[in-house]
Amino acid sequence: MSRKRPSASPVNPVSTQEATPEQAQTSYDPSAIEGRWQSYWQDNQTFRAKNPGDLGFDPAQKKYYVLSMFPYPSGAGLHVGHPTGYIGSDIVARKKRMEGFNVMLPMGYDSFGLPAEQYAIQTGQHPEATTAANVDTYRGQMERIGLSYDWSREFWTSDPKYYRWTQWIFARLFDKGLAYQNEVPVWWCEELKTVLANEEVIQGKSERGGHDCVRRPLKQWMLKITAYADRLIDDLELVDWPESVKTMQREWIGRSYGATVRFGLEQGEGQVEVFTTRPDTLWGATFMVLAPEHPLVAGITTDGQRSDVDAYIRTAANKSDLERTDLAKEKTGVFTGAYALNPVMDPSDPRAKVQIWIADYVLASYGTGAIMAVPGHDTRDAEFAQTFGIDIVQVVEAPEDWKPANEGDCFTGDGTAINSGPIDGLSTADAKKKTIELLAASQAGEAKTNYRLRDWLFSRQRYWGEPFPVLHTDSGVKCVRDEDLPVELPAMDDFTPAEDGSAPLGRATDWVKTTDPETGTAALRDTDTMPGWAGSCWYYLRFMDPHNDEAPFSEDAEQYWGSVDLYIGGTEHAVLHLLYARFWHKVLFDAGVVSTPEPFTKLFNQGMLTAFSFKDKTGRLVPADEVEEHGDKAVHKATGEELERVIAKMSKSLKNVVNPDDVVAEYGVDAFRIYEMFMGPLGESKPWNPRDVLGSRRFLDRVWRLFVDPDGDGSLRDHVTEDGGSDEVERSFHKMLVRVNDSFDGFNFNTAIAAMMIFVNETGKQVEGFGKGQAERFLCALSPFAPHLAEELWARLGNEGGISLADWPLVDESKLVDDTIELVVQVMGKLRARVSVAADASKDDIEAAAKASIPQWLEDKTIVKTIVVPGRLVNFVVR
RNA sequence: GGGGGAGUGGCGGAAUUGGUAGACGCAUCGGACUUAAAAUCCGAAGGACGCAAGUUCGUGGGGGUUCGAUUCCCCUCUCCCCUACCA
Numbered sequence: 001m002s003r004k005r006p007s008a009s010p011v012n013p014v015s016t017q018e019a020t021p022e023q024a025q026t027s028y029d030p031s032a033i034e035g036r037w038q039s040y041w042q043d044n045q046t047f048r049a050k051n052p053g054d055l056g057f058d059p060a061q062k063k064y065y066v067l068s069m070f071p072y073p074s075g076a077g078l079h080v081g082h083p084t085g086y087i088g089s090d091i092v093a094r095k096k097r098m099e100g101f102n103v104m105l106p107m108g109y110d111s112f113g114l115p116a117e118q119y120a121i122q123t124g125q126h127p128e129a130t131t132a133a134n135v136d137t138y139r140g141q142m143e144r145i146g147l148s149y150d151w152s153r154e155f156w157t158s159d160p161k162y163y164r165w166t167q168w169i170f171a172r173l174f175d176k177g178l179a180y181q182n183e184v185p186v187w188w189c190e191e192l193k194t195v196l197a198n199e200e201v202i203q204g205k206s207e208r209g210g211h212d213c214v215r216r217p218l219k220q221w222m223l224k225i226t227a228y229a230d231r232l233i234d235d236l237e238l239v240d241w242p243e244s245v246k247t248m249q250r251e252w253i254g255r256s257y258g259a260t261v262r263f264g265l266e267q268g269e270g271q272v273e274v275f276t277t278r279p280d281t282l283w284g285a286t287f288m289v290l291a292p293e294h295p296l297v298a299g300i301t302t303d304g305q306r307s308d309v310d311a312y313i314r315t316a317a318n319k320s321d322l323e324r325t326d327l328a329k330e331k332t333g334v335f336t337g338a339y340a341l342n343p344v345m346d347p348s349d350p351r352a353k354v355q356i357w358i359a360d361y362v363l364a365s366y367g368t369g370a371i372m373a374v375p376g377h378d379t380r381d382a383e384f385a386q387t388f389g390i391d392i393v394q395v396v397e398a399p400e401d402w403k404p405a406n407e408g409d410c411f412t413g414d415g416t417a418i419n420s421g422p423i424d425g426l427s428t429a430d431a432k433k434k435t436i437e438l439l440a441a442s443q444a445g446e447a448k449t450n451y452r453l454r455d456w457l458f459s460r461q462r463y464w465g466e467p468f469p470v471l472h473t474d475s476g477v478k479c480v481r482d483e484d485l486p487v488e489l490p491a492m493d494d495f496t497p498a499e500d501g502s503a504p505l506g507r508a509t510d511w512v513k514t515t516d517p518e519t520g521t522a523a524l525r526d527t528d529t530m531p532g533w534a535g536s537c538w539y540y541l542r543f544m545d546p547h548n549d550e551a552p553f554s555e556d557a558e559q560y561w562g563s564v565d566l567y568i569g570g571t572e573h574a575v576l577h578l579l580y581a582r583f584w585h586k587v588l589f590d591a592g593v594v595s596t597p598e599p600f601t602k603l604f605n606q607g608m609l610t611a612f613s614f615k616d617k618t619g620r621l622v623p624a625d626e627v628e629e630h631g632d633k634a635v636h637k638a639t640g641e642e643l644e645r646v647i648a649k650m651s652k653s654l655k656n657v658v659n660p661d662d663v664v665a666e667y668g669v670d671a672f673r674i675y676e677m678f679m680g681p682l683g684e685s686k687p688w689n690p691r692d693v694l695g696s697r698r699f700l701d702r703v704w705r706l707f708v709d710p711d712g713d714g715s716l717r718d719h720v721t722e723d724g725g726s727d728e729v730e731r732s733f734h735k736m737l738v739r740v741n742d743s744f745d746g747f748n749f750n751t752a753i754a755a756m757m758i759f760v761n762e763t764g765k766q767v768e769g770f771g772k773g774q775a776e777r778f779l780c781a782l783s784p785f786a787p788h789l790a791e792e793l794w795a796r797l798g799n800e801g802g803i804s805l806a807d808w809p810l811v812d813e814s815k816l817v818d819d820t821i822e823l824v825v826q827v828m829g830k831l832r833a834r835v836s837v838a839a840d841a842s843k844d845d846i847e848a849a850a851k852a853s854i855p856q857w858l859e860d861k862t863i864v865k866t867i868v869v870p871g872r873l874v875n876f877v878v879r
Numbered sequence: 880g881g882g883g884g885a886g887u888g889g890c891g892g893a894a895u896u897g898g899u900a901g902a903c904g905c906a907u908c909g910g911a912c913u914u915a916a917a918a919u920c921c922g923a924a925g926g927a928c929g930c931a932a933g934u935u936c937g938u939g940g941g942g943g944u945u946c947g948a949u950u951c952c953c954c955u956c957u958c959c960c961c962u963a964c965c966a
Contacts, residue, residue: 289966679891692904699903827946828947875946
C-alpha cells in the first residue's frame with residue numbers, strides 16, 4: 001500500500017480552532033485526516049469533563065464515569081493488546097457523550113513499583129527519569145489511537161502531588177488502628193543479598209538468577225484488611241460484576257464457619273487450640289497435628305523424640321511454600337511424644353488420649369496452626385493416618401446412595417452422627433450446633449468464623465515507592481502531620497537494595513534523621529516504602545479532582561461523580577487490585593471521605609489478545625520471523641517443514657508482539673480501532689491476525705466512496721449534500737442502528753461493525769438514494785468506532801462543532817417494517833421452500849401461500865398440524 | 880482436587896435466546912477493468928451424491944424433550960484460564 005504514514009509521527013501540531021477539511025483528496029487517506037482531528041479535539045477541549053463549579057457545568061446533565069484500568073508505564077510501550085480495553089471504553093464514552101451525558105474518561109499511570117525500579121537499574125537511569133520518558137511514550141501512543149480522554153486530568157502515582165494524598169490516606173488507616181507493624185517472615189536471597197517480594201520468588205527461587213531463597217522474619221507494616229472481610233464479601237451483592245470475579249473474591253477471602261476447640265495436654269499445663277469447620281466430627285479425632293512452626297512444639301516434645309522433631313523442623317524450614325503444598329507428594333510428619341485429651345470425652349476413656357504430631361501439611365498461617373485430625377472424614381488426615389498407622393474411627397454415617405469414587409475414599413459430606421456419644425443420630429448441621437453448645441458449656445471451645453484472607457503485608461525494602469508518612473520517636477511511632485505531607489522520596493544515586501537486606505532509604509541518612517516538628521526532638525523516618533498496589537487503590541477518586549492541593553479531592557467533586565459507572569480491565573486484577581481498592585474505599589467511606597459504599601458499580605473484563613504462532617513436528621513453537629506463510633500454509637523458512645498454526649500468548653521470544661504504531665502507520669487509526677473491535681466480542685480472548693486488518697481498512701474505504709466519487713475531483717457526491725434519500729436506505733439504516741445500539745449491552749461491537757458493513761454494502765449499490773440526513777445519521781453511528789473519518793466527512797457535509805458532541809440518532813420503529821417478508825416453509829421441520837408475502841398478510845393467506853409453494857411435499861399426505869410463526873415460518877406436520 | 884469459560888467452514892466469528900445454521904470479514908477460486916500488476920468492482924464457495932433441478936449429512940461425541948434444538952435436559956470427550964493440603 002502506498003499510503004504510508006511516517007511511523008510514530010506525532011499529533012499534528014498545527015493549532016486551529018476549526019479544522020478545515022482538505023478538499024483535494026479523492027481517496028481515503030487517514031494520514032491526511034487523523035492528526036488534524038486529534039489536534040482539533042485537543043484545541044477545543046472536546047472531551048473535557050465538567051466538574052461542579054466549572055464554566056459551562058450543567059447540573060441537569062447526567063454524569064457518566066468510564067474508566068479503564070490505568071497502565072504501568074513500562075519501557076516496552078504499548079502492544080496491540082493494551083488498547084482493546086481502552087478502545088472499548090472509548091467507544092462507550094463517545095456514545096454516552098452523544099447521548100447527552102457529562103462523561104468523564106480519564107487516563108493516568110501507575111508508575112511506582114518493582115518493574116519500574118528494575119528497568120531503571122538495568123538501564124542505569126533514575127526511575128524518575130525513565131518513568132517520565134515512558135509516560136511520554138504511552139501518552140503519545142494513546143493519543144495516536146484517538147482515545148477521547150480528558151487529558152487535563154492526567155497524573156501518575158509517583159508524582160509527589162499525588163502520593164502526598166496516598167500518604168494522607170495511610171494516615172487515616174493509621175488513625176483507625178488499621179495500619180500496624182509486625183514481625184513477619186519475608187523472602188531473603190542469600191546469593192543476591194536482598195529481600196525479595198513475593199512476586200519475585202518463584203518456587204522458592206529468585207526470579208532473577210534462580211538462587212535459593214529462605215524466609216526470615218522482619219518488622220513490616222501491615223494493613224488490617226481482615227477487619228473488613230465480612231463487608232468485602234457481603235457488599236459484592238451491591239455491584240454489577242461478572243459472577244466469576246465475585247466468586248474469586250469470595251474464595252480469596254475464604255470465610256468459613258466452624259468452631260475453636262481447646263484440647264488439654266496430658267502432661268503439664270497448657271492446651272492446644274484448633275479451628276475446625278466440622279466440630280461434629282470431634283469424636284473421630286484420633287490424633288492432632290501442629291505446624292512445624294507452632295510455638296508449642298518445643299515445649300511439648302519429649303526428650304526421646306526431640307532429635308527427630310528438630311530434624312523435621314529444619315527440613316520443613318528449607319522447603320518453599322510450593323514444595324510444602326505439593327498435593328502429589330507423600331504425607332510426612334513426626335510424633336512429638338506428647339498426648340492431648342479430647343475435651344468432649346472423659347479423661348479415662350481410652351479414646352480421649354490422642355497423639356500430637358508435627359507435619360508440614362498443616363500451615364502455621366491459617367487458623368491456629370494446629371488441627372484435630374479426623375481420618376475417618378478428611379482426605380488429608382486419612383492419608384496421614386494410613387501412612388503412619390494411626391486409628392481411623394467412623395463418626396458420620398454416609399447417606400445410603402453414597403459410593404466412594406475410589407476404593408478406600410473416606411466420606412467427607414454431610415450425614416448422621418454415629419459413635420459420638422451425646423450427638424449420635426443428629427444430622428451434620430444439628431450435630432455441629434450441639435457440639436458447639438457442649439464445648440461452650442465446658443469452656444473448651446466456641447463458635448468461630450475463620451478467614452483465609454490475611455492482613456496485607458504493606459511494606460517493602462525498596463526505593464521506588466511511597467515513603468511511609470511516619471516518625472519513629474522515643475515515645476513510639478507517630479504519623480507525620482497532614483500539613484507536613486508529602487514526605488518526599490529523597491533523591492538517591494544508588495537505590496539498589498543494601499547487602500544486608502536493609503532498605504536502600506536507610507543510606508539516605510540526612511533524610512532518615514529528622515526532627516519531630518511537634519516536639520522538636522530527634523526522630524527517624526521509616527525506610528520502607530509502600531507496595532506497588534498502593535497508588536492504584538484510590539486513583540479513580542483522584543481523577544474526580546486531580547489538581548486539588550487542599551484535599552485528595554473536593555467534597556463537591558466526590559458527591560457529583562460518585563462511583564465509577566463502568567470499569568474495564570483484565571481478569572488478572574480480579575482479586576488483588578479490586579480487593580485492595582474496595583478495602584480502601586470502605587475505610588474512606590467509614591471516615592466520611594467518600595459517600596458511596598463501593599467504588600466500581602459495573603465491572604467488565606476485556607479478553608486477552610493472543611497471536612497465531614507456529615508449531616513444528618516436535619511440538620516446539622517457532623518464532624514468527626522464521627516462518628513464511630503461503631495462503632493458509634505456513635512453512636519453516638530454513639527447513640521447509642510445514643508448520644501447524646496454533647494460538648499462543650504474544651511474547652517477545654516468539655516475536656509475535658505487534659506494536660499499534662506500526663498498524664496505525666500502515667492502515668490508519670480508524671482501521672486499527674475497527675479491527676480490534678471487529679475481531680470478536682470484547683470479553684473474549686482472540687488471536688491477532690495481521691492479514692485481517694485489511695478488511696477493516698477496506699470497509700472504511702467503502703465508507704469514503706459513499707461520500708466521495710473516486711473518479712471525481714474529490715468533492716462530495718451531489719446527493720449526500722441534498723435532502724432526501726430513498727426509503728430502502730432509510731430502512732436499512734434503522735435496522736443497522738438497532739444492532740449498533742444492542743451491541744453496547746454485551747460489548748460485542750463486532751456485531752455493530754458487521755451491521756454497519758451491511759449498511760454500507762447495501763447503500764453502495766444505490767448511492768443516489770443516500771441523502772444528506774441519512775449520511776449524517778450514519779456518520780453519527782460510525783463516529784464512536786471510527787471517529788477521525790466520521791469527523792472529516794461530518795465537516796465536509798458542512799457541519800460545525802464536531803461530530804463528537806452531535807446527537808446520537810434515534811431508532812424509528814416504523815421504519816423497521818418491510819412491505820413484504822420472506823417466510824420459510826417447512827415440512828416436519830425441514831426447509832422446503834420460501835415464499836414472499838405482504839407484511840400485513842393474514843394467517844390464512846400465509847398458510848395458503850405456503851401450501852401452494854410445496855405441492856410435491858403435500859401430495860399423498862394428511863396435514864396433521866400447521867404451525868405459523870408470524871414473520872418467520874410456516875411448518876406443516878404431515879402423516 | 881476445586882472453581883470459571885469455551886468447543887460452529889481453511890481462519891476470526893454471526894444466529895433476534897426454541898424458528899432459514901455459517902451473517903460480516905480474512906484467505907481461496909472465477910469474471911470485469913488494465914499493455915500488465917496492484918487497487919477496485921461483480922460473482923462462486925460447509926461435506927457427500929448429482930450435468931442439473933435437487934437430495935442428504937452437518938454446530939466436539941452419544942442419547943432425550945419438541946412440529947422444529949447451535950440454543951433446553953441427561954451422559955461423555957477435548958481445550959483454555961484461575962486456584963490449590965485453608966482443617
